[in-house]
Amino acid sequence: MSAVVDATDVERLTAELRLLLPGWLTGRRWFAGKGHHAPPVEPVLADLVHSGDPALLHLVVRAGQAGHEEWYQLLVGVRRAGTGTVPDGSLIGRGADGDGSALLLYEATEDPELMSRLLARLAAEGTGGPVEYHRLPDADVPLGLPARVLTAEQSNTSVAFGDRLMLKVLRRLVPGPHPELEMLTALWRAGDVPSARPLAWAQTSDAFPAGRTTLAVLQQFVPSLGDGWALATAGAARVFRSDQAGSGSGAGCRASQGGGGRQGGALPTDDNAARRGAGPREPGMIRTRGPEGVAGEGASVAPFGGFTEEARALGRATAEVHSALARQLDSRALTPAEADELAAGLTRRLDEAVDELPELLPFAGPLRDIHRSLRSGADRGRPLLVQRVHGDLHLGQVLRAPHGWVLIDFEGEPGHPLHERRRLQPAVRDVAAMLRSFDYAAHHALSEVLGTPPAEHAPLGPRGARLARRASAWAVHNRRAFSAGYAEAGGTDPRCDPVLLRAFEADKAVYEAVYEARNRPEWLPIPLEAVRRLAHGRTAAA
Ligand SMILES: Nc1ncnc2c1ncn2[C@@H]1O[C@H](COP(=O)(O)OP(=O)(O)O)[C@@H](O)[C@H]1O
Numbered sequence: 272m273s274a275v276v277d278a279t280d281v282e283r284l285t286a287e288l289r290l291l292l293p294g295w296l297t298g299r300r301w302f303a304g305k306g307h308h309a310p311p312v313e314p315v316l317a318d319l320v321h322s323g324d325p326a327l328l329h330l331v332v333r334a335g336q337a338g339h340e341e342w343y344q345l346l347v348g349v350r351r352a353g354t355g356t357v358p359d360g361s362l363i364g365r366g367a368d369g370d371g372s373a374l375l376l377y378e379a380t381e382d383p384e385l386m387s388r389l390l391a392r393l394a395a396e397g398t399g400g401p402v403e404y405h406r407l408p409d410a411d412v413p414l415g416l417p418a419r420v421l422t423a424e425q426s427n428t429s430v431a432f433g434d435r436l437m438l439k440v441l442r443r444l445v446p447g448p449h450p451e452l453e454m455l456t457a458l459w460r461a462g463d464v465p466s467a468r469p470l471a472w473a474q475t476s477d478a479f480p481a482g483r484t485t486l487a488v489l490q491q492f493v494p495s496l497g498d499g500w501a502l503a504t505a506g507a508a509r510v511f512r513s514d515q516a517g518s519g520s521g522a523g524c525r526a527s528q529g530g531g532g533r534q535g536g537a538l539p540t541d542d543n544a545a546r547r548g549a550g551p552r553e554p555g556m557i558r559t560r561g562p563e564g565v566a567g568e569g570a571s572v573a574p575f576g577g578f579t580e581e582a583r584a585l586g587r588a589t590a591e592v593h594s595a596l597a598r599q600l601d602s603r604a605l606t607p608a609e610a611d612e613l614a615a616g617l618t619r620r621l622d623e624a625v626d627e628l629p630e631l632l633p634f635a636g637p638l639r640d641i642h643r644s645l646r647s648g649a650d651r652g653r654p655l656l657v658q659r660v661h662g663d664l665h666l667g668q669v670l671r672a673p674h675g676w677v678l679i680d681f682e683g684e685p686g687h688p689l690h691e692r693r694r695l696q697p698a699v700r701d702v703a704a705m706l707r708s709f710d711y712a713a714h715h716a717l718s719e720v721l722g723t724p725p726a727e728h729a730p731l732g733p734r735g736a737r738l739a740r741r742a743s744a745w746a747v748h749n750r751r752a753f754s755a756g757y758a759e760a761g762g763t764d765p766r767c768d769p770v771l772l773r774a775f776e777a778d779k780a781v782y783e784a785v786y787e788a789r790n791r792p793e794w795l796p797i798p799l800e801a802v803r804r805l806a807h808g809r810t811a812a813a
């Protein structure tokens with residue numbers, strides 16, 4: 272294919288993109304500056320990866336007003352108008368070549384041919400240009416597999432190659448060691464941990480104005496039956512549709528087992544889980560007695576739709592990842608002063624969130640009290656262990672592979688600065704986040720069954736009210752199963768430290784409220800209701 276772009280065209284195309292990108296960027300989900308006017312965009316790196324027709328241009332831009340700039344990575348396809356079409360919805364705009372002929376400029380992650388070119392570039396390794404390509408020792412990177420973009424509208428853009436490779440193209444760039452690469456590498460070195468093996472990565476050279484910055488991470492593709500969110504919500508919706516559910520039993524805190532507890536092959540069946548004899552079981556038919564009266568005293572109810580043992584296995588997988596992270600990266604007890612600082616950090620996050628989202632204001636006082644009791648807990652001399660954590664764990668971040676659950680996306684909360692995301696934290700932070708996710712899954716499934724978005728649930732008729740109780744019972748039961756599995760595999764049972772758990776659940780719910788207000792306002796009632804519940808002292812029983 273004759274070259275459509277050569278090195279001399281790059282500067283001209285970059286200038287054209289500088290004008291096109293402000294409007295286009297504001298429509299991307301991964302662009303953080305939403306709600307603002309189209310930002311000024313300044314290209315700071317342009318590298319021609321492939322010069323054929325189509326050509327592939329690698330671009331890093333600085334976007335935003337002075338003092339509030341962010342860095343974004345773009346992969347731009349360039350094709351002569353008339354020689355072919357660009358994938359639906361991928362057009363950024365039109366440019367011209369040196370002769371004035373029209374060129375189409377488009378989002379290249381949507382183009383399998385260009386993604387294969389990028390993969391070949393990565394597999395070949397190489398330094399010396401503005402973008403460097405590195406491979407981990409012994410990493411097998413097969414070429415020639417069909418590329419398909421998986422998530423054009425997440426925090427980043429993920430491209431799969433067959434069912435072997437997954438390339439995560441980072442969008443909002445953060446200078447410094449990228450947590451995804453750092454954590455996947457540590458977990459891979461630990462061996463036998465339920466996470467994907469990292470294979471290669473791209474980064475800017477030291478000449479990049481912000482310093483060396485990770486651009487993309489290639490990892491093993493994990494074939495799966497689906498992610499936790501899809502499986503949990505489908506299971507819950509099935510139960511609610513059949514109008515059956517119940518509340519759980521066995522809410523007690525379980526002392527840490529200390530080490531061990533590998534996930535070991537297939538997920539536990541009801542039978543072998545029953546033999547282990549800990550935590551809640553998925554009952555055939557039970558009498559309800561939820562601590563929050565979730566399903567009504569004395570009602571006869573049927574099973575929970577089969578997710579409970581999955582939740583338990585997920586708890587085990589999470590504990591295994593935590594234990595490997597603690598071994599491979601730092602882990603220690605906080606000093607009382609550091610524990611105070613941790614609590615103060617939670618309060619700061621809360622205050623920032625309240626500034627952005629006034630709906631949180633009525634809950635700020637009680638939530639600050641929880642932070643204070645965390646501090647007095649530290650004063651009593653109870654050591655608070657900290658380590659590297661996932662940082663943004665939820666049901667969408669776990670894949671159900673045939674052999675068990677695999678945790679993905681170790682980037683941390685994308686909205687927060689890198690130094691915060693890399694900070695040592697209590698492992699309960701991830702546990703609390705996953706427990707929140709069961710609450711989300713229950714509400715989402717409820718919405719589906721009721722046929723209304725979460726915002727429009729109230730007032731509920733008798734059927735709606737009954738289903739809402741079922742949804743809360745489903746969440747409680749799965750939260751308990753997760754916590755029990757976590758403790759079985761050596762993690763500290765979150766139910767043993769309810770104040771800590773409540774503080775971190777509230778922190779997550781507050782983060783979620785801000786996230787939803789920015790991205791999916793119709794979902795806002797889910798975290799807001801949780802903030803209200805946690806502020807007023809009602810933990811959904813773990
Ligand atoms: N290693 C992997 N194997 C298979 N699918 C994956 C892998 N990593 C991510 N995915 C899929 O891509 C989606 C987005 O990945 P994720 O890491 O969560 O991206 P983001 O940072 O954009 O949220 C996931 O929900 C999952 O379906």
Ligand SMILES: O=P(O)(O)O[C@H]1O[C@H](CO)[C@@H](O[C@H]2O[C@H](CO)[C@@H](O)[C@H](O)[C@H]2O)[C@H](O)[C@H]1O
Nearest residue numbers: 425426663665666667684685707708711783786
């Ligand atoms: O997956 P990301 O790293 O992009 O995480 C962000 O988006 C998530 C939503 O896609 C958001 O998660 C929240 O919604 C989930 C359901 O869609 C739910 O399972 C989670 O519990 C809830 O936090 C996440 O918070 C955000 O950082």
